[in-house]
Amino acid sequence: MPDRYHRQRLLVDIGDAGQQRLSEAHAAIVGCGALGCGVADLLARAGVGRLTIIDRDLVEETNLQRQVLFDQHDADTRAPKAAAACERIGQINPLVRTEPVIADFEATVAERVLLEGPLGPPGVIIDGTDNFETRLLINDLAVKHGLPYVYAGAVSTHATTMTVLPGETPCLRCVMPTPPPPGSQPTCDTAGVLGPVIAMVAGVQAAEAMKVLLGRRDLVRRILLEFDPWRGTRREIGLQRDPACPCCGSGRFEFLDAAPAGPTPLCGQAAVQINPTPGSRIDLRVLADRLRAHGSFETTRYLLRGELRDEAGESGEPVGLTVFADGRAIVGGVTDPARARTIYARYIGS
Numbered sequence: 001m002p003d004r005y006h007r008q009r010l011l012v013d014i015g016d017a018g019q020q021r022l023s024e025a026h027a028a029i030v031g032c033g034a035l036g037c038g039v040a041d042l043l044a045r046a047g048v049g050r051l052t053i054i055d056r057d058l059v060e061e062t063n064l065q066r067q068v069l070f071d072q073h074d075a076d077t078r079a080p081k082a083a084a085a086c087e088r089i090g091q092i093n094p095l096v097r098t099e100p101v102i103a104d105f106e107a108t109v110a111e112r113v114l115l116e117g118p119l120g121p122p123g124v125i126i127d128g129t130d131n132f133e134t135r136l137l138i139n140d141l142a143v144k145h146g147l148p149y150v151y152a153g154a155v156s157t158h159a160t161t162m163t164v165l166p167g168e169t170p171c172l173r174c175v176m177p178t179p180p181p182p183g184s185q186p187t188c189d190t191a192g193v194l195g196p197v198i199a200m201v202a203g204v205q206a207a208e209a210m211k212v213l214l215g216r217r218d219l220v221r222r223i224l225l226e227f228d229p230w231r232g233t234r235r236e237i238g239l240q241r242d243p244a245c246p247c248c249g250s251g252r253f254e255f256l257d258a259a260p261a262g263p264t265p266l267c268g269q270a271a272v273q274i275n276p277t278p279g280s281r282i283d284l285r286v287l288a289d290r291l292r293a294h295g296s297f298e299t300t301r302y303l304l305r306g307e308l309r310d311e312a313g314e315s316g317e318p319v320g321l322t323v324f325a326d327g328r329a330i331v332g333g334v335t336d337p338a339r340a341r342t343i344y345a346r347y348i349g350s
């Protein structure tokens with residue numbers, strides 16, 4: 001009988017049994033920018049039964065060039081990416097159960113978010129992030145809990161990807177012992193990024209994830225792949241496990257054990273992020289009532305946002321405030337972390 005997955009069942013490595021296996025599988029996608037959108041779209045269409053999508057950001061118009069799960073309406077309403085992605089997946093394939101997590105994936109919350117969510121622990125972790133701190137945190141989690149991890153990065157016209165099978169292959173930290181110093185690497189914000197490169201590397205990531213979820217580790221790529229479709233170059237780099245690797249060699253999970261992040265200025269924006277106390281929840285409607293005397297605020301299911309008319313930002317405009325249900329906040333119009341912390345304590349509570 002023809003069905004949604006007919007063309008995929010025809011593949012010898014999938015078949016009916018493989019399709020059934022995918023429908024019972026769970027992938028966690030950390031970061032739902034360009035890569036996360038691309039992989040989530042492919043895995044949802046392939047019928048991976050459960051997808052947890054973790055992202056802290058809101059959709060912006062500059063995302064639409066390459067972040068394929070979002071549209072103009074999402075940018076106009078500044079929808080949280082994780083929620084907008086899950087809504088879109090519901091339209092693409094209603095058979096997939098999704099769980100949006102609107103949170104900053106950092107050390108204090110990472111294990112709880114990834115392992116204790118309503119969809120259960122994942123069978124694979126997909127890298128949709130844009131920085132090596134978070135990647136090495138995912139890598140720590142992956143090695144500690146024996147979860148396969150599909151790393152990828154893309155900037156300008158080139159991309160890199162590798163798959164980590166803990167206990168079998170080198171981990172990301174074997175290849176990159178420390179994150180590059182801040183500002184030393186080009187980013188999508190400074191060097192731009194070509195949409196087709198994202199589509200290609202997201203395709204490789206999704207294929208790797210499907211092999212893992214099908215139990216076909218024998219098919220998983222054991223090299224680091226670099227390619228640039230714009231310049232027509234491609235390189236495969238053989239990898240060795242580093243016996244001195246702190247993570248997979250010595251079992252020291254330094255990124256997972258890191259101290260909670262303090263207020264963080266957000267790259268490329270006049271704004272500071274305040275991270276919540278782990279495990280806290282805020283009733284956004286109650287907060288909105290309390291803030292009514294201080295400015296105009298709107299609430300959605302996921303966040304509260306508006307302007308504090310009694311607080312002037314660095315350009316003289318009122319300070320903007322966005323608060324998420326987990327207590328995380330973005331204080332807009334300021335770049336001084338101490339000032340942002342003071343504003344948070346004054347209006348939200350410490």
Ligand SMILES: [Zn+2]
Nearest residue numbers: 171174245248
């Ligand atoms: Zn290692």
